[in-house]
Amino acid sequence: MVKGITNLSKISEWDEAAARHLLARTLFGYTKQDVEFALSQSLDNFVDNYLLSDQPEPAQPGYWVNDPANENNTERTRELIYWWYNLMITQGYSLRERMVLFWHNHYVSDVSKVGLAQRMYWQNKLFRDHAMGNLIDFTKAVTLDPAMLIYLDGTKNRKGAPNENYARELMELFTLGIGNYTENDIQEGARALTGWRVDGITPYFTESRFDEGVKTFLGQTGNFNHEDVVDIIFTQPAAATYFCRELYHEFMHVAVDEPSVEAMAQILRENNYNLKPVLSTLLKSVMFHTDEVRGAKIKSPIELIIGTMRQFNVLTPDYVYMRQVADQIKQVLFSPPNVSGWDGDKVWINTTTLPARHIFTDAVVNGKKPNGGDLTFQIDLVEYVRTFPSSEDAVQLIDDLATIFLQFPLSENRREYLLDTLLDGAEVYDWSTNDPLAEDRLKLFFKAMLRLSEFQLS
Amino acid sequence: MDRREFLRNLGMVAGAGTISMALGNIPVRAFSKSFLNIQAVNGKVIVLLQLSGGNDGLNTIIPIEDGLYYNARPSLGIKKEDAIKLNYLTGMHPSLQPLKALYDEGNVAVVQNVGYDSPNRSHFRSTDIWLTASDSNVVIDDGWVGRYLAKVLPDHNPINPEHPMAIQIGSSQSSLLECTCQGSMGISFESPNQFYQLINGSTADNDPPPNTIAGNQLKYIKEIAALSIRYAEIIKEKADLVENKVEYPNTRLGRQLAIVAELIAGGLETPVYLTSIGGFDTHANQAGNHANLLSGVAQAIDAFQADLKLLGIDDKVVLMTFSEFGRRLNQNGSGGTDHGTAAPLFIIGRNVYGGVYGNNPDLVDLDNSGDIKYQYDFRQLYATLLTQQLGMPVDRMPDVLMKDFDTLPLISETAGNLNGPTSFHLYQNYPNPFNPATTISYFLRVPLEVRLDVFTANGEKLVTLVNEYQDVGNHNIRFDASAYPSGIYFARLDSGSYRKTIKMALVK
Numbered sequence: 001m002v003k004g005i006t007n008l009s010k011i012s013e014w015d016e017a018a019a020r021h022l023l024a025r026t027l028f029g030y031t032k033q034d035v036e037f038a039l040s041q042s043l044d045n046f047v048d049n050y051l052l053s054d055q056p057e058p059a060q061p062g063y064w065v066n067d068p069a070n071e072n073n074t075e076r077t078r079e080l081i082y083w084w085y086n087l088m089i090t091q092g093y094s095l096r097e098r099m100v101l102f103w104h105n106h107y108v109s110d111v112s113k114v115g116l117a118q119r120m121y122w123q124n125k126l127f128r129d130h131a132m133g134n135l136i137d138f139t140k141a142v143t144l145d146p147a148m149l150i151y152l153d154g155t156k157n158r159k160g161a162p163n164e165n166y167a168r169e170l171m172e173l174f175t176l177g178i179g180n181y182t183e184n185d186i187q188e189g190a191r192a193l194t195g196w197r198v199d200g201i202t203p204y205f206t207e208s209r210f211d212e213g214v215k216t217f218l219g220q221t222g223n224f225n226h227e228d229v230v231d232i233i234f235t236q237p238a239a240a241t242y243f244c245r246e247l248y249h250e251f252m253h254v255a256v257d258e259p260s261v262e263a264m265a266q267i268l269r270e271n272n273y274n275l276k277p278v279l280s281t282l283l284k285s286v287m288f289h290t291d292e293v294r295g296a297k298i299k300s301p302i303e304l305i306i307g308t309m310r311q312f313n314v315l316t317p318d319y320v321y322m323r324q325v326a327d328q329i330k331q332v333l334f335s336p337p338n339v340s341g342w343d344g345d346k347v348w349i350n351t352t353t354l355p356a357r358h359i360f361t362d363a364v365v366n367g368k369k370p371n372g373g374d375l376t377f378q379i380d381l382v383e384y385v386r387t388f389p390s391s392e393d394a395v396q397l398i399d400d401l402a403t404i405f406l407q408f409p410l411s412e413n414r415r416e417y418l419l420d421t422l423l424d425g426a427e428v429y430d431w432s433t434n435d436p437l438a439e440d441r442l443k444l445f446f447k448a449m450l451r452l453s454e455f456q457l458s
Numbered sequence: 459m460d461r462r463e464f465l466r467n468l469g470m471v472a473g474a475g476t477i478s479m480a481l482g483n484i485p486v487r488a489f490s491k492s493f494l495n496i497q498a499v500n501g502k503v504i505v506l507l508q509l510s511g512g513n514d515g516l517n518t519i520i521p522i523e524d525g526l527y528y529n530a531r532p533s534l535g536i537k538k539e540d541a542i543k544l545n546y547l548t549g550m551h552p553s554l555q556p557l558k559a560l561y562d563e564g565n566v567a568v569v570q571n572v573g574y575d576s577p578n579r580s581h582f583r584s585t586d587i588w589l590t591a592s593d594s595n596v597v598i599d600d601g602w603v604g605r606y607l608a609k610v611l612p613d614h615n616p617i618n619p620e621h622p623m624a625i626q627i628g629s630s631q632s633s634l635l636e637c638t639c640q641g642s643m644g645i646s647f648e649s650p651n652q653f654y655q656l657i658n659g660s661t662a663d664n665d666p667p668p669n670t671i672a673g674n675q676l677k678y679i680k681e682i683a684a685l686s687i688r689y690a691e692i693i694k695e696k697a698d699l700v701e702n703k704v705e706y707p708n709t710r711l712g713r714q715l716a717i718v719a720e721l722i723a724g725g726l727e728t729p730v731y732l733t734s735i736g737g738f739d740t741h742a743n744q745a746g747n748h749a750n751l752l753s754g755v756a757q758a759i760d761a762f763q764a765d766l767k768l769l770g771i772d773d774k775v776v777l778m779t780f781s782e783f784g785r786r787l788n789q790n791g792s793g794g795t796d797h798g799t800a801a802p803l804f805i806i807g808r809n810v811y812g813g814v815y816g817n818n819p820d821l822v823d824l825d826n827s828g829d830i831k832y833q834y835d836f837r838q839l840y841a842t843l844l845t846q847q848l849g850m851p852v853d854r855m856p857d858v859l860m861k862d863f864d865t866l867p868l869i870s871e872t873a874g875n876l877n878g879p880t881s882f883h884l885y886q887n888y889p890n891p892f893n894p895a896t897t898i899s900y901f902l903r904v905p906l907e908v909r910l911d912v913f914t915a916n917g918e919k920l921v922t923l924v925n926e927y928q929d930v931g932n933h934n935i936r937f938d939a940s941a942y943p944s945g946i947y948f949a950r951l952d953s954g955s956y957r958k959t960i961k962m963a964l965v966k
Binding site: 295296297298338346352414453456457 | 678
């Protein structure tokens, strides 16, 4: 078993390997130009002034997000998905959309229960507003978020008839983790959370539904309301530990090293639950940049789908096909499997989803769906490889492409296999992008490279 | 493409490139050479048919003499004269006509009021409860089939044998086949050809990944790739060995069952198949939709059973339907029905003791939401399939279902034999103990001249309840003991050649 290291001091070498790893874990895929840009900046500047910078608010997907009525919900949900895909693809050098997805998988809601795509939009905006902000403010906002009030039955939680659903998940899945509260805390917390309902896309409070009695919650006693509940939760040391374990999962790998999590949690507490300091420290740290971590994460379907587009610089992709693929490989946005979100890691890969991932990358390279229909975009592979100075040198070209597409180092066997595929019987000195067969050979080559198991790792 | 070409594409044929015999070199657990030992599951197969969305049990199996049913469903109720009569109290939706002949042959068991304690009316949660076989208030991650395959079957079989341990026909993988201890115990695909095409062109590779966190992740992905490659070939091979002997309806379910029949007949030793069809969430405009759904199910099952018979494997296979819940007694304002609770399900096969098990739902004693109370826990049916069809020892039941459940006498090698003692079945009366009346039920597999008598504990005949030539099927006879004192009584069913007796307790 591999032992984790706890080392949050800054790396001394900001080189190409470090830049590639940082980009792979913070964006959805990257290009050669992205690596060059990152390296043109200092590590501090790139992390603090690009990845963690505040970004302008994106335009809404449509007027309908303000419509309190339920109409065309299926189409609106799809529109919302496409809108978010576009933000992920065009996000620039910002960690924000990655964090929004992280929060979608943390403060989970499902459109099928929430009912309105509009509510999912406003929740998504909330995640974006607080993506790298203060966890206490964020958690208070989530508590009154209409989608969340509906998803976890907050609207049914009233004086005399408490519904414990949100109180339970708030502590179990959102802030503290099991074992850090009692069943009594859930009951008392639920009482403090009473009184809120949703009208269309607006939360509202009804005094008579609020339980104004004295509650004893996590050891404190008083006439608490929803804000007090969140404030008291964040007095618990377990809260910082819980969030940092999730961040460790997200940015490092699944084999969590508890001492490292505790070191991160210390930073989070010292900064009063503001996220940026701990993120900044982690992304520059020796432990984040250690070889052990590189290529150790299985890409989520969204990372795979969006990342492949970005790697090929496809800025206006086939959104409809992307959503179909996301469905096949099991990550439909706004429809997580349950309140704990997508399990991630190995659960992403089974005998159906792995071949389906291969079919997807084949389709991107071919410009055709598996059923033969054209995609809405076509990648000119010859033009694409000509953006690499090594385009006429088959051996070097493969190495250069592998540094964009693969986070896992290529073995000698794999490199040879890819070279054989690219040359397709020709000699290495015969390779030229001017060859009429170059396009076909590049298709074979890219399909083979993207079918390597290594491509599934980030 | 032929097999050799397929292997060539995998780089498994010598001289086909730089990656010859690639599969052999990774130490993957999938490459155990032992075949799944067919003895361990008695050579038997279960086929599960999931009706997603919550099938309306009350319009599937109809209480044709119950005025409460017709009051609650003024426009949706299936009229007595339209229903297919199973016995004098119970009918079947007319769209299920294709199942009538199977029922008359004694191959269809209808189990009434299947559900669980503290029912959940969420599709998702209740589906999970059915798939994981958990109690209503317990959340677990793995499916009951996954636990069976991971924990019980390996008593005699390697994990990940040559043939897949379970197959789901469909593009997603159900948690039914998952086990937290092993991961996925089965594979899923739309069709053998599509799966084969999906895999076609994949290459397995023999680079040993380094022993690092990343290396272990890579190893896992390579194992899954190798598994799908391996199984795609055997599945295609087995599917190509035989052809369906009947024409299936050209529906999603028809195609699914056709594939299952081919694979079993081709000799694939996979013991569990999962098929599914959706659309049963009939909140609005139910009448036509539900009729179409049921007719689709009945036609597909009818073709499947006919095919199994012609393929000579009808004694191997038992099919069970299930749905996450039934629907509310009262129809709603949109010509539909809302989420309910307990409902009937079907267990079908040559080795099934056909008939109606359990009573018509009690429409007086409903729960607080106006829903039917369950009579059989759904896990009793799982226990029945596991022990009677797959031959699981009874003492392993807690490994799969977390506790012990009573089974129902539903499946046996001799069930197909219509002569002799199995020509009828006398059930325990219900309720028992009783006061002052109870129902005595029996099932006739062939038309018989029967006599039903009630005796006192001293052997004195009290009353003859039935004495006539009766049709095949379930018969429910009411015994009113208002006039008799408390005590033990016996009911005896006599067909001339055979007799069966039950003991009943009248407690006043």
